[in-house]
Structures are given as structure tokens and as C-alpha cells.
Amino acid sequence: xxxxxxxxxxxxxxxxxxxxxxxxxxxxxxxxxxxxxxxxxxxxxxxxxxxxxxxxxxxxxxxxxxxxxxxxxxxxxxxxxxxxxxxxxxxxxxxxxxxxxxxxxxxxxxxxxxxxxxxxxxxxxxxxxxxxxxxxxxxxxxxxxxxxxxxxxxxxxxxxxxxxxxxxxxxxxxxxxxxxxxxxxxxxxxxxxxxxxxxxxxxxxxxxxxxxxxxxxxxxxxxxxxxxxxxxxxxxxxxxxxxxxxxxxxxxxxxxxxxxxxxxxxxxxxxxxxxxxxxxxxxxxxxxxxxxxxxxxxxxxxxxxxxxxxxxxxxxxxxxxxxxxxxxxxxxxxxxxxxxxxxxxxxxxxxxxxxxxxxxxxxxxxxxxxxxxxxxxxxxxxxxxxxxxxxxxxxxxxxxxxxxxxxxxxxxxxxxxxxxxxxxxxxxxxxxxxxxxxxxxxxxxxxxxxx
Amino acid sequence: xxxxxxxxxxxxxxxxxxxxxxxxxxxxxxxxxxxxxxxxxxxxxxxxxxxxxxxxxxxxxxxxxxxxxxxxxxxxxxxxxxxxxxxxxxxxxxxxxxxxxxxxxxxxxxxxxxxxxxxxxxxxxxxxxxxxxxxxxxxxxxxxxxxxxxxxxxxxxxxxxxxxxxxxxxxxxxxxxxxxxxxxxxxxxxxxxxxxxxxxxxxxxxxxxxxxxxxxxxxxxxxxxxxxxxxxxxxxxxx
Numbered sequence: 001x002x003x004x005x006x007x008x009x010x011x012x013x014x015x016x017x018x019x020x021x022x023x024x025x026x027x028x029x030x031x032x033x034x035x036x037x038x039x040x041x042x043x044x045x046x047x048x049x050x051x052x053x054x055x056x057x058x059x060x061x062x063x064x065x066x067x068x069x070x071x072x073x074x075x076x077x078x079x080x081x082x083x084x085x086x087x088x089x090x091x092x093x094x095x096x097x098x099x100x101x102x103x104x105x106x107x108x109x110x111x112x113x114x115x116x117x118x119x120x121x122x123x124x125x126x127x128x129x130x131x132x133x134x135x136x137x138x139x140x141x142x143x144x145x146x147x148x149x150x151x152x153x154x155x156x157x158x159x160x161x162x163x164x165x166x167x168x169x170x171x172x173x174x175x176x177x178x179x180x181x182x183x184x185x186x187x188x189x190x191x192x193x194x195x196x197x198x199x200x201x202x203x204x205x206x207x208x209x210x211x212x213x214x215x216x217x218x219x220x221x222x223x224x225x226x227x228x229x230x231x232x233x234x235x236x237x238x239x240x241x242x243x244x245x246x247x248x249x250x251x252x253x254x255x256x257x258x259x260x261x262x263x264x265x266x267x268x269x270x271x272x273x274x275x276x277x278x279x280x281x282x283x284x285x286x287x288x289x290x291x292x293x294x295x296x297x298x299x300x301x302x303x304x305x306x307x308x309x310x311x312x313x314x315x316x317x318x319x320x321x322x323x324x325x326x327x328x329x330x331x332x333x334x335x336x337x338x339x340x341x342x343x344x345x346x347x348x349x350x351x352x353x354x355x356x357x358x359x360x361x362x363x364x365x366x367x368x369x370x371x372x373x374x375x376x377x378x379x380x381x382x383x384x385x386x387x388x389x390x391x392x393x394x395x396x397x398x399x400x401x402x403x404x405x406x407x408x409x410x411x412x413x414x415x416x417x418x419x420x421x422x423x424x425x426x427x428x429x430x431x432x433x434x435x436x437x438x439x440x441x442x443x444x445x446x447x448x449x450x451x
Numbered sequence: 452x453x454x455x456x457x458x459x460x461x462x463x464x465x466x467x468x469x470x471x472x473x474x475x476x477x478x479x480x481x482x483x484x485x486x487x488x489x490x491x492x493x494x495x496x497x498x499x500x501x502x503x504x505x506x507x508x509x510x511x512x513x514x515x516x517x518x519x520x521x522x523x524x525x526x527x528x529x530x531x532x533x534x535x536x537x538x539x540x541x542x543x544x545x546x547x548x549x550x551x552x553x554x555x556x557x558x559x560x561x562x563x564x565x566x567x568x569x570x571x572x573x574x575x576x577x578x579x580x581x582x583x584x585x586x587x588x589x590x591x592x593x594x595x596x597x598x599x600x601x602x603x604x605x606x607x608x609x610x611x612x613x614x615x616x617x618x619x620x621x622x623x624x625x626x627x628x629x630x631x632x633x634x635x636x637x638x639x640x641x642x643x644x645x646x647x648x649x650x651x652x653x654x655x656x657x658x659x660x661x662x663x664x665x666x667x668x669x670x671x672x673x674x675x676x677x678x679x680x681x682x683x684x685x686x687x688x689x690x
Contacts, residue, residue, distance in 0.1 A: 003549045011537040014576070288533040292592070295509045296522040297550040 004298065004306045008280055012314070022272060022318060029268055029322060031329075043080040044145055047090040047102035047130075050083070052109055059114040066160060079149055087128075094132050101131035101142035103150075162235045169231040173224075190228065194221035261326050262415040267380060269319045269347050269414075270407055274376055277311035277355025278368035281443075285363055285450055300447050304356045304440055311355055312348035319344055336417060339425055343410075343417035350406030350432035353439035360446035376407065383408040406435050461486045461631030462507065462525065462600045467516035469502050469655075476502045477655045480516070484631040484648075486599065489622065491646035492635040493681065495690060498652040500635035501530075501604055507633060508602045520600055523551075526593035526630075528603040532585040533592070536578035540569050540588055543577060544595065551596040563591040567621070583614030587621065594625070601625060603634035607641060619645050643677040651681070653690040 012019055058067045082099050084090050090102035105127055112125035127150060131142035171178055175189025188196075197218045204211040284290040284303070294300050323340060326332070358375065362368035383402040387395050402408040413428035415421040460483035469477040477499045484490045492500045506513050509522025534543045544563050548556035564570040567587045577585060586606065593601055606622075607615045623645065626632050636642055642649050643663040651659040651666070659666055663677055670680040670687070 003546055007535065007538065007542075007546050010542065011535060014537045287535055288529055288531040289535065291505075291510050291529060292527060292533040292547070293550070295527060297547075 001298070001302055001306045001309075004293075004303070005310055008306075008310045011280075011283075022276075022314065025268065025272070025318075029264060031325065044100040044141070045082050045098065046079040046146060046149075047084050047093045047099040048081045049085070049087050049090045049102065049104040051087075051105055051107040053107055056110055059110045066157075077149070077152070079145065087130075090130060094130050097132070100138070101129060101146050103146060104128035104130065166232050166235050169228055169235075173228040173231075190221050190225050194218055194225065197221065257330060258332075258419045259415065259421075261323075261330055261332070262411060262418055262421075263384065265319050265323055265326070265344075265418075266347060266407065266411040266414050268322055269315050269344060269410065270351050270376055270380065272315035272318050273311045273348050273351035274355040274358065274372045275369060276314055277307050277352045278359035278362065278372050279365050280310060281307045281356050281359030282363055282365045282368040286365055290450060301440075301444060304360075304443050304447070307356050307359070308349060308352035308436075308440070312345070312352040315351065316344050316348045319348075332418060336420075339417035340414075342429065343413040343425060346413050346429040346432045347406065347410030350410055350436050350439075353436040353443070354406055357439040357443040357446065360443040360450055363450060376405075379405045380407045383411060403431070404435075406432055406439075409435065460484060460519070461488070462633070463519040464503070464507065465517045465519075467503070467506060467513045467518065469499070469506060469511075470514040475655050477506070477513070480652070480655070480657050482650050482657065482660055484600065484633050486629045486631050487626050488648065489626050489632045489634070489646050491642035491649045492633065492652060493637075493639055493642050493649055494652035494658075495685060496637075497654075499655040500652055502655075503652065504602050504604045504633065504635050507600075523596065524598055524600065526596065526598035526601040528590050528593040528601065528606055530604040530606075530608060532577075532589035534577055534585065534588055537576060539574050539576055540564070540580070541573040543588060544591060547592045548595045553596055559595055563595060566594075567591045581614070582609050583611070583617065586610060586614070586618060590618075590621070594630075598630070600631045600633065603632065605635055605637065607636065607638065615641075639678045639681045651684065653685060653688065658688055658690075659684065 058065045060066070079100075082093065084093065084102075087102075087104050090099075090104065093099045094102050106125060109125040109127070112122060115122040116124045129143070129146045129150075131139055131146070133139040168178070170176075171187050171189065173190050175187050175192045178185045178187050197214055201211055201214045201218065204214065281304070284293065290303075293303060298306075320340070323332070323344075327334070354376075355372065358371050359368045362371045379402065382398050383405075385395070385398050389395075390398070409428045409431040412421070412423060413425055413432065416423070416425045416428060463481075463483040465481050467477055467480045468475065480499075480503060482490070492503060494500055502511075505511050507518055507520075508525050508527035509518075510527070535546075538546065541560055541564065544560040545556055548559045553559045564573050567590070569584060569587060569591070572580060572584065577588060580588070586609070590601075590603070590606065593603075601622075603622075607618055610618060619641070622632055622634075634646075646663065648661060649659070649663055649666060650657060659669070661669075666684060667677060667680045670684045
């Protein structure tokens, strides 16, 4: 078998284009993934049209004047604002793709906001969002980005209003100074009112009509004091009615970038192994050497084993280099290096067995390559479908189909090796071993018509 | 099942039958080839020539019947060169010599390069050689283990007349050295010129075995036209 391995390596060495692709592919992919994961995304450009008349950017809440431009800062936290003068200019920039979307602040924004705060019964101000829907992904990104930023701005405004409301309710309860329209008022407050009433009550005959009336007012003041004491919490609850507590029910929580590394490494492992194993086996037939080899020189099973070993070794080296390359950019736990080797080796053998089955069934190099792409790409996509995003029965079908191919267990093995993710390395390697045996058996059967 | 021949033949097939599903590719085929003898297997398309050669070479087992040699004892030369285009002539020979587990692979490779006259092209990639030279390497690979029997499936089908001439000269030398040569061909003229004996197959059955002259004599007519005699022979037997 070693002579056949050497022969195949010689053939690969004399196929510079194929080797260049095999070497360049993981290098390029690892650099791209490393750069993508190690650098945060650039802020998306959003055109801003401010139609507010000059000097009309503030509104008053009680004695306070709030400037809407303060809340616009929330909008600009995660977008790169491109200020334009008119709506038409904004539309042009969206159409040309220069900006992701545009936000138009209408001229009546502060007035409507003031009316809403004054409970004038008018509709709240409407901010217009413009984006291009030609590209659904870009449209989705624009819509979700601007919506999220508007939600942040709304929350900042709501927090400020809540804070002011709480302050006024505090004055109502405890007393203090209050300004309105430039005039200062001294507010007695419920607590001080109650104390004054209690002092008055003590001067009155206990069974008198006046004493009964004063006692009723004191009781009312007490109830109001107690309830207004809860106002801060109530207002906070109104401002943020739902709190979120995250609990992981199943599975080790893997950061998205670490999972992306697992996915990219597994996809590279899959392509290199499957294409090499299927192609090199089919090449034996195309070179008419298969018949010569299996008439006593090499057993069919040994030939399959040699192709699996060749493809798995090459892919193992290539993806290990790729992983080390990614490790330059992204934090990886090098202390788990031995587990990386085990996961890559297990995945490579599983993919290698699938590759020889494809090569034996397709029988020609080009057909084998095409079949390898046709089969592995959809399977990889299926294996990445998360639960809860499709109907339960469909997810069960997808999971069952994915379990028949090495991609999902290989991904789980790499993820377990890199990120200590569940279900762990042991079960996934056992799964890969079972698949390798099954695919080798399929390849051996398919070789019966391999002439 | 394979057994050694007791009649002194280099190779013997006894009552070989090959069945693919309901179709009989070979029916009860028996023949022998002796050391130094060149036997041509001829017949119309679908007669079972390649099937018989592949069973002699051990590429597939017969459904029933026996062949006296193991696959390792028969040098096999398929119709299309079964060698690697990306390897050089010497690398191809060395690879198969090692797979054949010959005693001294380098010495065997040197001998085969000399025997095939390809010493000057030893380091050339096979893909750069002419069809004739590739076929010579193909035959050389079949001879690496110094087999007593050489089975060739249509060895001259892709060669021009000059290359064909050189091929047959080479095969003649092998036979003169004692190798039993069994080859299939569509070219009945070649069978007449280079074979000591012809085996006529049709629909998987042996219709005739003997020298080309015997076949002409059996049919009668113009003794200078073996092809016409062969066609008439088949016609007379309903093929």
C-alpha cells in the first residue's frame, strides 16, 4: 500500500494546479476568516436628513428642556451618519448603494413630541426610513440596523422622561421646588401636608366633625405617600416591562466566532478529503490501472484504504495549517491541541470514506468531482440549520439525514475539540467511525462494477 | 477454481463458462496454449474474446470451469495502456515491479527498459509518449514478473502500421524466448500472420481451434484470403 501512496503523492506533486489550489485554498480561507472574526464590522453608512427648522430641536418636559440632538447620538453609536440636506439626496445615495439606508427626521418632530408629552391627543412624530429592497439581504440588514438604532433612541428618550416623571412624583410626595414657565413654586408635598394635618388634628376635639374630616384626609395622604413611594419602580417597569434572563438548557455555549472557525475548518476538511478521495479512486479507473492492480497485486479493500489514507492525510495537514493560521488572528485554546488532532483525523477518515464511495459510484474523475460537490454542499447547509428555525418534523428529518453523512459529526467533533462543545469528542468520533465503516462497505460493493 | 495443467501446456482453460444474469458470455470454453506458442482469439463483436482473456488473467472469475494458472502467473496487457500518465516510464515500471514483489525491482526495470528499447525515454512522463511507446510500456508491465503466459487484449488496436510491426516483432521475441502468448484481435490478418494457432469464438462458444491454414483448408476457396475464409466460416455456422 505504501508504494501506491507514494505513487499518488508523486502524481499530486506533478499536478501543480491541483496542489496550488489545495495549498492556497486553506491559506486564503483561514486569512479571510481570521480577518473577518478578529475585526469588528465597520459601521454601516446611513444618510440622515434633518428637516427640523433651525432652533427648534428642543421640547420641554415640565421645567426641563430636552434637545432631540442628544438622543440622535444613540442613533449614531453604531452607524456612520452621512448628513444630507434633502430627502431626494438621501434617496440618491440609497439608490447608488453609497449608504445602507436613510433616516428622515420630519420638520414637525419636536412639535409632535411636545404635543405627545402634553397629552394633546396627537399622533407621535414619525421618522421615515428609506432603504433599497433590490437585495433582500441588504434590505434586511438596513431595516434591522435602523430599527435597532431607533429603538435605542426611543429608549434613551423614554428613560429621560421616566426620570423626569419620577422626580416630579418625588416632589409631589416629599415637597420641594418646582419651576414652570420661568416661575418657581414651592410645593408642600404629601408627607409635609400629612404632618401639618396631624398637628392640626391634635388641636381638635377627637369626636368632632372637623377631627373626623381631617383624619380622612390624613388617611388619604398616607395611602398616596405609600403608593407614590412605589412610583420609581412602577415607572422603571413601564420603561422596561420585560427583563431577560438567559439560561442555557442544552449544549455548551460557544461564541459565534469560535463556532465559525469550527464550521470553516470542517468545510475545508470536507472538500479537500472528499474531492481527493473520490478523484484519486476514479483516476485508477480512468488510467485503466484498476484491473491490473486488483488482479492479485492489491486487494480492493486495501486500495480503498489507501485512497482514504491519502486523502485524509493531505486534508489533515491542510486543515491543521489552516487552523494554526486562524489561531494567529482568533483566540484558540492551544492547550487542547491534541484534541484538535483527534477531531481532524476522525473527520478526515469519515470524509475519506464518503469520498471513496462517491468515486466508486461515479467511476470518472469529473463525475466524481461533480457528485462530491452536489452531495456535500447541501448536506453541509442542512447540518447548519438550527433547531427552532423550521418545523419540528422537518428539523427531525434534517437531523436524520445529516446523521447519515460525516459533516455534522465532524463539525461536532471539531467544535468539541476547539470549544469543549457538546456532545463531546467521544460520541462524535464513534459516529464518524461507524459512518466510515458504512461508506467503505458501500464503496467496496460499488467497486464490483468498477472496470 | 485454478489447477495446474498436467498436459504440459503453459496454460489451459477447461469448460469455462461465464454468465451475466441470464446471458451466457462464454459457454464451455476449453483450450490450451503451450510455451513459445502464439494463440490468437478471434471472433465477431460480442463473441466473448475479452471475457475469455480477462478470465485467463484473473480479472474476473468464471461462473464455472477452471484455468490452470493463478493471476500472478499470467502477464496481463489490457487493450488500453494501464499505466499512469503522470509517472515516467521507469517510475511506472518500478511501481508495478514493487507491487509484483519481484526480487530486485531496479534490475527488472533496467531489463524491461532494454527489452522494450525505451531506455532513452526512461525518465519521460508517460503522457508525453506516442501510443506505440505507451503500449510497449503497457506490455513491459505485464512482463515484469517474468510470467510464463502473456495475455493481451487487442494489443495493436490503437497503433499505426509501423508501430504494429514493431509490436509484433517484440511479441515474436517473447514467444521465441518461451513465453506462451494469447491475444485477442479484430484484425484477422494479424492473426494469420503472427499466430501459430487461432481460436474462433462466436456467441461465447469455441467454433474452431487450429492453425490459420487449417481454417482456410476447412473452408476452401482462395487460400490467399484468410479474412474471406474466416467470414465464410462464420457464415456457414450461422454467425
